[in-house]
Amino acid sequence: MRISRIVSEGVQSLGANKLRTFFMMAGTIVGIAALTVIMAMGKGTEKSVMKRVNNFGIRSIMVTAGGGKGMSPPEEGITTLRLEDLEAIRNQVSGIEVISPGVMKRGASIKAGASQTQATVFAVEPEWYDAWDWYVQSGDPISAEDTSTMARTCNLGTTLSRTLFGGASPIGEYIQIENTRFLVKGVLESKGTSPMGTDFDYRVLIPLTTGMRRLLNQDHISYIRVKVKDPKDLTGIGEEIRKILHERHHITPPQEDDFSIVTAADVAKAARGISGTLSILLIALAALSLIVGGIVLMNILLISVSERVKEIGLRRALGATQSDIFRQFLAESLVITLLGMLIGCALGWGASMLVGMFIKAPIVISWEPFALAVVFSLMVGLFFGIQPARRAARLKPIEALR
Amino acid sequence: MIEVSDLEKTYNSGAVATQVLKGVSFRIEAGEYVAIMGTSGTGKSTLMNIIGCLDKLTSGRYSLNGTEVGELDDNALSHLRNHEIGFVFQQFHLLSRASALKNVMLPLIYSDEYPEDAEERATKMLESVGLADRVTYRPSELSGGQQQRVAIARALVTRPSLILADEPTGNLDRRSGLEVLAIFRQLNREGHTIIMVTHDEAVAEHADRIIQLKEGRVASDRAVPEPRDPEKEIVSLKEEAQ
Numbered sequence: 001m002r003i004s005r006i007v008s009e010g011v012q013s014l015g016a017n018k019l020r021t022f023f024m025m026a027g028t029i030v031g032i033a034a035l036t037v038i039m040a041m042g043k044g045t046e047k048s049v050m051k052r053v054n055n056f057g058i059r060s061i062m063v064t065a066g067g068g069k070g071m072s073p074p075e076e077g078i079t080t081l082r083l084e085d086l087e088a089i090r091n092q093v094s095g096i097e098v099i100s101p102g103v104m105k106r107g108a109s110i111k112a113g114a115s116q117t118q119a120t121v122f123a124v125e126p127e128w129y130d131a132w133d134w135y136v137q138s139g140d141p142i143s144a145e146d147t148s149t150m151a152r153t154c155n156l157g158t159t160l161s162r163t164l165f166g167g168a169s170p171i172g173e174y175i176q177i178e179n180t181r182f183l184v185k186g187v188l189e190s191k192g193t194s195p196m197g198t199d200f201d202y203r204v205l206i207p208l209t210t211g212m213r214r215l216l217n218q219d220h221i222s223y224i225r226v227k228v229k230d231p232k233d234l235t236g237i238g239e240e241i242r243k244i245l246h247e248r249h250h251i252t253p254p255q256e257d258d259f260s261i262v263t264a265a266d267v268a269k270a271a272r273g274i275s276g277t278l279s280i281l282l283i284a285l286a287a288l289s290l291i292v293g294g295i296v297l298m299n300i301l302l303i304s305v306s307e308r309v310k311e312i313g314l315r316r317a318l319g320a321t322q323s324d325i326f327r328q329f330l331a332e333s334l335v336i337t338l339l340g341m342l343i344g345c346a347l348g349w350g351a352s353m354l355v356g357m358f359i360k361a362p363i364v365i366s367w368e369p370f371a372l373a374v375v376f377s378l379m380v381g382l383f384f385g386i387q388p389a390r391r392a393a394r395l396k397p398i399e400a401l402r
Numbered sequence: 403m404i405e406v407s408d409l410e411k412t413y414n415s416g417a418v419a420t421q422v423l424k425g426v427s428f429r430i431e432a433g434e435y436v437a438i439m440g441t442s443g444t445g446k447s448t449l450m451n452i453i454g455c456l457d458k459l460t461s462g463r464y465s466l467n468g469t470e471v472g473e474l475d476d477n478a479l480s481h482l483r484n485h486e487i488g489f490v491f492q493q494f495h496l497l498s499r500a501s502a503l504k505n506v507m508l509p510l511i512y513s514d515e516y517p518e519d520a521e522e523r524a525t526k527m528l529e530s531v532g533l534a535d536r537v538t539y540r541p542s543e544l545s546g547g548q549q550q551r552v553a554i555a556r557a558l559v560t561r562p563s564l565i566l567a568d569e570p571t572g573n574l575d576r577r578s579g580l581e582v583l584a585i586f587r588q589l590n591r592e593g594h595t596i597i598m599v600t601h602d603e604a605v606a607e608h609a610d611r612i613i614q615l616k617e618g619r620v621a622s623d624r625a626v627p628e629p630r631d632p633e634k635e636i637v638s639l640k641e642e643a644q
Contacts, residue, residue: 319484
């Protein structure tokens with residue numbers, strides 16, 4: 001085909017002047033490499049954000065006793081968060097799938113036979129399992145009957161179970177929590193450790209009523225866990241809950257809250273930190289280097305057109321039409337940017353791997369930067385190639401041959 | 403096959419209009435070997451550009467093989483140059499980075515149907531101008547005479563009806579010039595129409611007919627009773643050297 005012959009002429013002329021070709025490619029290489037790294041890092045960050053959010057619960061809101069910002073654990077001295085608050089929220093807020101209260105006691109002494117340790121005790125209702133998407137791996141969960149009868153039953157986390165009973169099954173065995181005997185009904189699924197190093201599996205679940213009446217003798221709760229139906233409502237429901245609690249606790253801002261509300265959306269925002277802003281900045285830099293590279297490309301192409309006036313004139317004399325010349329020069333520009341893109345992608349890919357290895361930043365390598373690079377480099381090649389190609393095509397053969 | 407009548411060409415540069423051709427008329431039949439002669443500034447290059455479909459005429463008529471060239475657009479002119487005309491330039495105009503073979507194949511790239519045997523054809527053309535052993539050489543590795551012969555091979559590769567040579571010997575030593583002229587004579591014998599533009603009477607006398615231009619007009623148009631024989635001159639040149 002004529003067009004393939006024309007393109008091949010362009011490619012041959014690029015191959016004939018390798019240094020010039022390299023300079024024309026440089027901007028695209030840098031821009032695309034930067035873009036690839038940024039996207040790999042961006043996706044890596046997003047992945048770790050999603051992991052944090054998943055750990056927290058995608059549709060979850062935590063209302064904890066005690067003020068303060070962020071995701072601090074409940075303050076044990078705060079007594080204002082109560083089951084009545086939970087009832088009010090349950091009755092007044094729509095869009096909630098599960099709502100579950102909890103009382104938390106850190107550093108409770110736990111004994112089983114000769115083994116002794118300290119662990120966190122969570123006094124919960126049967127909805128706890130659904131609210132946390134966390135179920136027993138063996139045995140039975142805390143039941144409604146357990147809470148209504150203030151039963152002395154419990155579930156163990158896996159690592160705590162191992163500490164107390166070694167490899168043996170704890171189900172049917174008894175443990176002592178602060179000198180009260182509890183029957184182990186089940187073992188929870190393992191959740192591993194948090195990024196901060198907290199072991200999620202070093203815990204005991206007991207019925208809420210048992211915890212509040214028998215163990216701690218308190219009327220307040222430590223937290224309320226809410227699971228909404230639609231993650232889009234997270235922020236809205238969070239605000240509704242805040243309003244209800246303000247009213248019930250007689251708080252008027254700027255008076256400080258005696259509770260804190262953290263939604264999955266807040267977790268995501270905190271986990272992203274400045275990485276969003278940073279990656280916008282870096283993308284702007286990459287775009288800038290593509291544009292600068294494009295301008296350099298255009299300049300060298302323009303110089304090359306004036307250097308090759310005689311060649312263009314000759315080709316015209318031998319029968320090349322204006323569009324043949326136009327296509328040849330545009331092909332040169334596009335081939336350069338596409339080649340630069342391939343090199344840039346490879347470089348960026350390698351750089352991403354290095355970054356991932358040495359600074360332990362989360363890196364995800366995917367096809368998207370490649371697709372984006374194709375689009376960007378074609379745009380640069382077209383945009384900055386058209387003007388030189390047009391100038392070449394418009395040369396008059398007799399003037400060019402002179 | 404070539405007919406020009408009352409051909410005029412005016413160049414406008416700024417406010418100044420320069421009339422270079424002031425009504426040129428002649429007719430060249432297929433198979434002729436014609437020299438267009440004139441001192442510089444007589445419009446012979448302009449005439450050659452118009453005949454070569456590189457430039458447009460201002461007024462008058464030019465028909466090439468029955469086609470009214472004056473009415474054609476740029477694409478049609480390109481097509482005509484590719485299919486009907488083989489150019490030979492004073493400065494050879496070869497692509498310096500391409501081999502002799504690639505240079506000869508260049509016009510085929512722009513032909514409507516790229517011949518499957520393009521490479522073979524180009525090789526044959528190089529053989530016919532005596533460069534069978536220089537196929538892969540680049541222009542810088544060839545002498546001037548050899549370069550001009552590559553250019554002639556290139557001019558022939560599309561099998562044009564007309565060969566248009568602009569001072570083909572102008573940049574060559576006497577011996578190489580004569581070799582080029584010998585090729586032209588041979589091509590003419592084979593039936594090619596050749597128009598050669600030159601300022602040099604000794605070169606022009608190798609053609610069968612000389613059209614002399616003067617100040618944009620045809621001053622004389624005469625047959626050469628006994629055209630010079632390049633072969634003989636080469637022989638006598640060799641004898642001189644000994």
